[in-house]
Every structure is written in C-alpha cells, then in structure tokens.
C-alpha cells in the first residue's frame with residue numbers, strides 16, 4: 001500500500017508509492033542536450049551581455065573582456081528591474097507594488113561544454129563565492145528583503161533557450177511564501193523545544209537510510225517526504241541561518257558535496273533535468289516583522305529537485321505531491 005508522509009519542515013503531505021526497485025528507464029524525460037548556436041555567455045562573447053556586475057577574474061584581465069572564471073550580469077530580459085521605488089499601494093482590498101528587484105545571471109563557467117557537475121572543485125568554489133558576494137552586495141539595498149538563487153538545468157527544468165551553465169538570482173522586496181512557511185514552522189518548533197528543527201532532522205538523517213553523501217561540513221540526503229523522485233537536500237552540519245556567512249573552508253566542502261551529488265544524479269539517471277535552489281533566511285530588516293529567534297531557528301540549505309515526472313492536475317489542485325520513488329530507494333540508487 002502507498003503511504004502518506006508529512007514533511008515536518010513544511011507541514012505538507014506527500015503520497016509515496018510502494019516500490020522496492022526503480023530503473024532509470026521507468027522514466028520518460030528529455031535528457032540534457034547542449035545547443036551549439038551562438039552563445040552570449042561564452043568567453044570572448046562578453047559584449048553580447050549587459051555589463052558585468054561582478055566577476056572572478058585572472059590578474060591583468062579587464063572587466064567585460066575574457067579571462068574570468070565566473071561572471072555575473074544583469075538579465076537582458078529581466079522579470080524585475082532594479083531602478084525605481086517600490087510604490088507599495090492598495091487597489092481596493094488588493095496589495096500592489098512596482099516590479100522592482102534584481103534579476104541577474106551567474107555564468108558559472110567560461111566554457112560552453114561544461115555543466116555545473118563537470119566543474120572542478122576550485123571552479124565550483126568560485127561559483128559559490130559569486131553567490132555570496134552578490135547576496136552581501138544586495139543586502140545593502142534596503143528595498144530588498146530576499147535573494148533567491150536558483151538553477152534550471154535542462155529543457156525539462158525550464159532552461160528552454162540556453163544550454164550554457166548558468167544560475168539565476170532574483171532579489172525580491174518580499175519573502176517568497178514557500179520560504180515563509182518553512183520559517184514559521186521552524187519558529188514554532190523552536191518556541192516549543194528551544195532547538196533548531198533542521199539540526200534535529202540532520203542528526204537523524206546522518207544515521208539513516210536516506211543518507212546520500214557527507215563530508216566534514218555538509219550532509220546530503222533524500223528528504224523523508226520528498227515530493228520529487230531523487231529529490232535531495234544539502235545542509236551545513238553546524239547551525240547557520242544565513243548562507244552568506246559561510247566560511248572559506250566550508251565553501252570548498254560545499255563545492256565537493258555539490259559536485260558529488262550532482263554527478264551521482266547525472267550518472268544514475270543519465271542527464272536528467274533538475275532545479276537547484278538556495279533556501280536562505282531573509283534579510284533581517286527592522287520593519288519586516290521577523291522574530292528575534294530567526295537566526296537560531298532557521299538553517300539554510302540547498303534543494304535539488306530532479307524533473308523527471310510531470311506535475312499534474314492533482315498536484316496543482318491539492319498541493320499534495322505524488323512521488324513514485326520513495327527516498328529510501330532513491331538514496332540506495334544514488335549511493336551504491
């Protein structure tokens with residue numbers, strides 16, 4: 001019989017199939033395919049993008065020219081724009097504001113023929129350093145409350161037009177609802193137990209059947225109530241609410257574990273599309289209404305959601321997910 005599992009971190013329920021075996025061939029998905037048309041993100045094509053807002057460069061190289069390992073530019077077709085006032089206002093009962101924010105592209109490598117999991121540890125460390133630098137810079141913009149960093153790998157995950165390896169960053173004047181839910185669950189647990197809910201979950205998962213990878217600073221596991229087949233979470237072992245406060249040593253270990261789990265995913269399933277996102281705490285603004293235990297009760301993490309099954313009317317209607325691969329089986333496949 002299938003099971004219904006409650007996600008202790010969000011309060012939502014997932015229907016989990018009953019199965020003991022999974023073959024990658026059970027899933028029909030569009031495998032990652034590299035386009036070879038003109039690409040604005042390749043080294044030497046810097047003039048084809050808006051000017052860079054950040055880059056990690058070789059000594060002696062000039063901005064907006066070649067000689068970089070990571071380059072951050074504004075999205076040339078942004079969903080939100082950095083100029084202007086928020087203009088918070090009402091329209092009857094409804095709340096409204098201007099589309100102010102930031103929408104940036106983090107070009108993870110100058111090479112067109114490398115995906116994130118194919119980068120060396122020092123190259124992936126540079127990508128993480130770029131994330132940190134952009135978050136710290138945008139934290140200084142008092143209009144912004146949240147920075148969301150995410151990645152769409154492969155057409156099935158939303159990367160329709162571009163196959164160069166990039167992440168996207170959106171600075172937002174509001175905290176996303178999904179994060180707010182996590183924050184409130186963590187706050188309530190802390191109020192009851194005076195412990196971080198994530199630290200408690202990690203303790204269990206480090207010993208359990210859902211563990212996928214681990215090093216001195218990080219752990220990766222398949223969450224108990226995974227919504228997607230082969231879903232993975234990557235968490236710092238020591239408590240920290242803010243990703244941008246990561247130490248230099250932790251950056252390298254994060255690069256190591258991320259490379260490891262993304263390679264496992266790629267090899268096990270054969271180039272599946274996936275979405276990766278940073279689940280970070282919001283900026284602590286005086287008027288944002290956040291509580292004073294937020295640094296103790298929230299624990300940043302990465303979420304990796306392979307997109308190998310379709311989300312259907314059932315999920316959209318109920319926000320219940322059906323997962324055909326129990327996380328215990330996923331972990332077994334991913335860490336042979």
Ligand SMILES: [Zn+2]
Nearest residue numbers: 039042112164
């Ligand atoms: Zn390219």
Ligand SMILES: [Zn+2]
Nearest residue numbers: 196199239299
């Ligand atoms: Zn914690």
